[in-house]
Amino acid sequence: MSNRFVEKGLRSPVNLTWEVTVGCNLRCRHCLSSSDTPAVDELTTQEALVLVDQLHGEGVFQINFGGGEPFMRPDFLEIVDACHAKGIMTCISTNGTLLTADLVKRLSRNRLVAIQVSLDGAEQATCEAIRGAGTYAAAIEALKLLAASPIPSSINTVLTAGNAAEIPALYELAQNLGVSLRVSRFRPSGRGADNWE
């Protein structure tokens, strides 16, 4: 960002991404975090809540939760609730497989959360070549639940050679579902670096 105020330095980040776990129930080929099982040194619940306090004290406006799959953490809602209690906005990036109607209802209680569901192709075969079997239907189901809720929701697509031609169709799919589309750049890290080609 080119901005004279930013160049002088802000007192803290405006928003930040927090990988709350590297545990994940999927093994996406492009995963920048090589998510698999949770790391042994992941923050405890107490440590995570202290961090929320610190980020609030620093004036951080928004925390974008990613991973891994954030909902794999048994205490994830507790962490999200702690953010909201302090007025910190949250955005959750999820693969959608663990989203249920009850969970969406629970998250709809306040208006401080937005949710992105990963979907890497407008066609099932394209998406599942990257994310694995069953991921397309699970993501669509999650997006339908979210679209019927007040939670601002979007499809998050990592742009790759394999799905570039489907971006217009993804845009149309998002419109039909009643959500927005966010196209993210590929980051050559983790399994993404291994599968660059």
Added chain:
Amino acid sequence: MAAAGVQIHPACRVRQEGFGLLFYDSRGPRLLFAETGTMLPAEFFAMPRGKGDLPEGLAERQQEQLRNFVNLLLEKDFLREQSLC
């Protein structure tokens, strides 16, 4: 008719920086950098305020600047109007 007041939009946040106030709108997201110095406390619009309300002790010129600034915040939807009652 109820009096109109202004308050920070629920999708927005504001904090004090060295230059003044930094506004954040999660709907973009987008930022607004305001060189207000210490004229306007960050928490001023956390509660509903009368549209013409300003902090006390400001010079006439500063009041005029802030009134224009409040109009800008309303125009850009960082503040929203609502009933005070």
